Amino acid sequence: MTPFIIAPRPSEPSGHDRISHQSLALMVQDVLTTMLELPHHALNGSPATDVPDQLMAAVRVSGSWQATLQIYAPEQLARRIACAMFAQATDVLDDEDVLDAFGEVVNVIGGNVKGMIDQDCTLSLPCVGAARPDPTSTSLMIMYDVCGAPLTVELIQA
Amino acid sequence: MKILIVDDSKAMRMIVCRTLKQTDFSGFTVIEAENGMDALNKIATESPDLVLSDWNMPEMKGIDLLKRVRDSGNNVRFGFITSESSLETKKLAHESGADFLVTKPFTPGSMQAALDPILA
Numbered sequence: 001m002t003p004f005i006i007a008p009r010p011s012e013p014s015g016h017d018r019i020s021h022q023s024l025a026l027m028v029q030d031v032l033t034t035m036l037e038l039p040h041h042a043l044n045g046s047p048a049t050d051v052p053d054q055l056m057a058a059v060r061v062s063g064s065w066q067a068t069l070q071i072y073a074p075e076q077l078a079r080r081i082a083c084a085m086f087a088q089a090t091d092v093l094d095d096e097d098v099l100d101a102f103g104e105v106v107n108v109i110g111g112n113v114k115g116m117i118d119q120d121c122t123l124s125l126p127c128v129g130a131a132r133p134d135p136t137s138t139s140l141m142i143m144y145d146v147c148g149a150p151l152t153v154e155l156i157q158a
Numbered sequence: 159m160k161i162l163i164v165d166d167s168k169a170m171r172m173i174v175c176r177t178l179k180q181t182d183f184s185g186f187t188v189i190e191a192e193n194g195m196d197a198l199n200k201i202a203t204e205s206p207d208l209v210l211s212d213w214n215m216p217e218m219k220g221i222d223l224l225k226r227v228r229d230s231g232n233n234v235r236f237g238f239i240t241s242e243s244s245l246e247t248k249k250l251a252h253e254s255g256a257d258f259l260v261t262k263p264f265t266p267g268s269m270q271a272a273l274d275p276i277l278a
Binding site: 030031034035082085086087097100101103104107108109110111112114115117118119120121123125 | 166167168169170172173176213214215216240241242243244245246247261262263264265
């Protein structure tokens with residue numbers, strides 16, 4: 001019988017019960033590098049609130065540890081992410097493809113967060129819609145410039 | 159060799175398919191299912207040699223798909239491709255009869271490492 005195999009990840013975070021800025025950044029960078037292969041660099045400061053056509057994708061971790069993970073990007077960047085995932089040109093992707101791809105990004109990061117917590121929790125399905133980041137939040141927030149557009153990742157632990 | 163990819167995300171099915179093509183394996187055909195029921199139908203009608211399933215899907219979770227496959231007496235090779243890499247998830251997958259688990263995000267190398275013992 002073949003032994004059960006767990007394929008190694010390029011960067012496996014160590015498990016503990018708190019998500020730090022650094023560990024969240026590692027997970028996001030892993031997705032941007034490994035899954036999307038998109039050029040990016042970290043941004044400082046607060047997210048801009050005047051960016052038009054912002055999309056938000058969110059997943060909820062529920063159980064003995066609870067948190068909501070939200071990502072925000074201009075529609076233009078979400079479309080660029082979808083292009084990377086589908087390996088297709090922008091003009092052949094419809095809006096549903098863009099929402100699907102953007103939702104899968106938050107789903108992967110959220111699953112990694114849940115795995116790092118390693119408590120009795122469930123992960124919701126991703127939901128995607130139009131929304132802007134809330135710069136007054138005290139949650140864990142990191143930002144990246146991805147292909148010249150801002151990607152904001154927010155983890156609200158509660 | 160016929161490989162069934164089960165994921166509610168069309169984008170992720172594309173990535174899995176593309177990554178499979180970047181491994182050293184060749185000569186396989188890919189079929190897709192977008193949910194658990196669709197997968198059960200295609201397992202019955204297409205008889206895939208390997209099932210690669212997402213964990214977190216609407217209506218029927220990947221683990222429930224695996225249990226239904228095993229309960230029907232089908233021993234098809236079955237692996238999870240999931241972002242949920244907690245110890246609990248790995249333990250449940252193993253105990254339910256999964257052959258392997260690949261964590262998202264994955265590379266051709268990590269996919270290869272999981273499939274090597276299965277497809278060799």
